[in-house]
Each structure stands twice: as C-alpha cells, then as structure tokens.
Amino acid sequence: MAAVKSKDTKPELFIRKALHKRGLRYGLHNKSLPGKPDMVFRKYGAVLFVNGCFWHLHDCPRFSWPKTREAFWKKKITSNRDRDIRNLQDLTDLNWRVGIVWECALKGRLKRPPNDIIDLVEIWLRSEESELEIGGLSP
Secondary structure (H helix, E strand, C coil): CCCCCCCCCHHHHHHHHHHHHCCCCCEECCCCCCCCCCEEEHHHCEEEEEECCCCCCCCCCCCCCCCCCHHHHHHHHHHHHHHHHHHHHHHHHCCCEEEEEEHHHCCCCCCCCHHHHHHHHHHHHCCCCCEEEECCCCC
16 A cells, blocks of 8 residues: 555646646645645635545445455545545535545546546636535446
C-alpha cells in the first residue's frame, strides 16, 4: 500500500490542469480542513475531492471486494468510507460546499467525456449548489 498515491494522482492532475486552464484557482491538500481536500476553492467556498472507487467504496463496476485477506480489506475500506462521511459532514458544518469526482467518471468503460466533467465542475463552482458528485455513466 505504500506505493499507492494519496495525492497528485493522474485523475487529480488531469482535473487540476483543466480547471487551471479555465482560470479557476485553488489551493491543494489543506491540512487544516477535514479530509485534506484535493482542491480548495476559497473564492467559491468549495472543496473538491477526486476519489478512487476502490479506496472509497464507491458503488460502481470499478469496485469489488478483494478475495484475499477479506477481513482486513473489509475493515480498511469501510473505515475509509466512514471517515469520508464524517469529513463531508464536518466540511458542510463549516459551510464549505463539497464536490466529489469519482475515478469511474475518468476511467473505464463507463467514463464520461473529459470536457463534460470539467464543465460540470466549473458550472457547480460558479453556482450556489452545496454538493456535487460526478460518477461514471450509467450502464
């Protein structure tokens, strides 16, 4: 697990570069905020997470329970999900708007067109909507 990156992943870098190209500025991995969001858009009062489907227990075809060390993985992944839920609630309580882009939106057979994802994030940032969740297309 030491080789698994928690920040600066390919999906995260793609979204960061595309949003920066559109003139949207952000901070990175703010340790003072719950969950250390991948991007913090202070101007918009919003944070954005780019979550891997496996590590964050997303209900999509990219997630499946490992067949080995089942008890370990069940505990590890469900504790990640529980922590995510707490962090999202804490951010909401602090009046942050919270967005999540799931890995399945960017990879695999159900991925969305890349510009559609960036459009959705930009529209959300410029809106007053409190939440955003972008997953892969429905099968």
